[in-house]
Amino acid sequence: MRRNRYLWAAGVALATVALSAVLVWRMPEVSAWMWYASSGKPAMTTTAVALSPALRWFDNYYVVADLGENAYGIGEPLYGTKARRS
Numbered sequence: 001m002r003r004n005r006y007l008w009a010a011g012v013a014l015a016t017v018a019l020s021a022v023l024v025w026r027m028p029e030v031s032a033w034m035w036y037a038s039s040g041k042p043a044m045t046t047t048a049v050a051l052s053p054a055l056r057w058f059d060n061y062y063v064v065a066d067l068g069e070n071a072y073g074i075g076e077p078l079y080g081t082k083a084r085r086s
Helices: 002-025 027-039
Strands: 057-058 062-068 071-075
Touching: 002 027
Parallel strands: none
Antiparallel strands: 057 062, 062 071
């Protein structure tokens, strides 16, 4: 009888450790699920995108910034929106 309790307790402890390891391993995905559950689906904006003077449009979708010494920053300000560029 006592042996069954020890086996059951060891099984519960092993399952707890395994579940904890999986949650730590998948933490980015789990935190995204938790954020989505608490915040809901993000709304897409339909307003025009306004850029700072240091940025310029490239190919009607990308924004490019000259960082100096042949380095450029590239962004996608229209990603996830229904807006058109201004």
